[in-house]
Amino acid sequence: SVPTEIGFLNELPKLHLYNNAFTGTIPTEIGLLSRLSELHLYNNAFTGTIPTEIGLLSRLRYLHLYNNAFTGTIPTEIGLLNGLSELHLYNNAFTGSVPTEIGFLNELPKLHLYNNANALYELHLHNNAFTGTIPTEIGLLSRLRYLHLYNNACIR
Structure with missing residues (x-):
């Protein structure tokens, strides 16, 4: 230690x-x-x-x-x-x-x-300048209830 x-x-x-x-x-x-x-x-x-x-x-x-x-x-x-x-x-x-x-x-x-993120139920990534695609791994978040991606540059 x-x-x-x-x-x-x-x-x-x-x-x-x-x-x-x-x-x-x-x-x-x-x-x-x-x-x-x-x-x-x-x-x-x-x-x-x-x-x-x-x-x-x-x-x-x-x-x-x-x-x-x-x-x-x-x-x-x-x-x-x-x-x-x-x-x-x-x-x-x-x-x-x-x-x-x-x-x-x-x-x-x-x-x-x-x-x-084993217990992640909210993911807020809005109001940024993110571009590109949404990671497919987000689909593995089985407890996710809220996903906020709005107001970004371009997310697909």
Whole structure:
């Protein structure tokens, strides 16, 4: 697991702990890494929720937490990370709704949340500039009741 002492590394610009067998939760002290621009914890076995302190990482550009076993809801504090270039949270076990605060990430070019949708019943992708075709995988969302795709550039 990642020790709480990680918070003492307050000059650290990048933290790459991917492709290991880390377990346990992300310590809340991660929020003390004020100079962090990259956080790569993917391909591990982390559990629990993403700590809300993640929202304190104002310099963060890359947040890759995919291929773990995170549960609970995605913290609304992610919406404070307005400098993000990539947010990859796929292949976890999140529940609840996607926080509306993700909409505050106006400059975010890459958002990956797939394979978290076992219980997804609402999918709102309206008022964007999406183009292309609707992914056929949407048909696999057996609990989906609301699909909003209106006001996009061109979706087929």
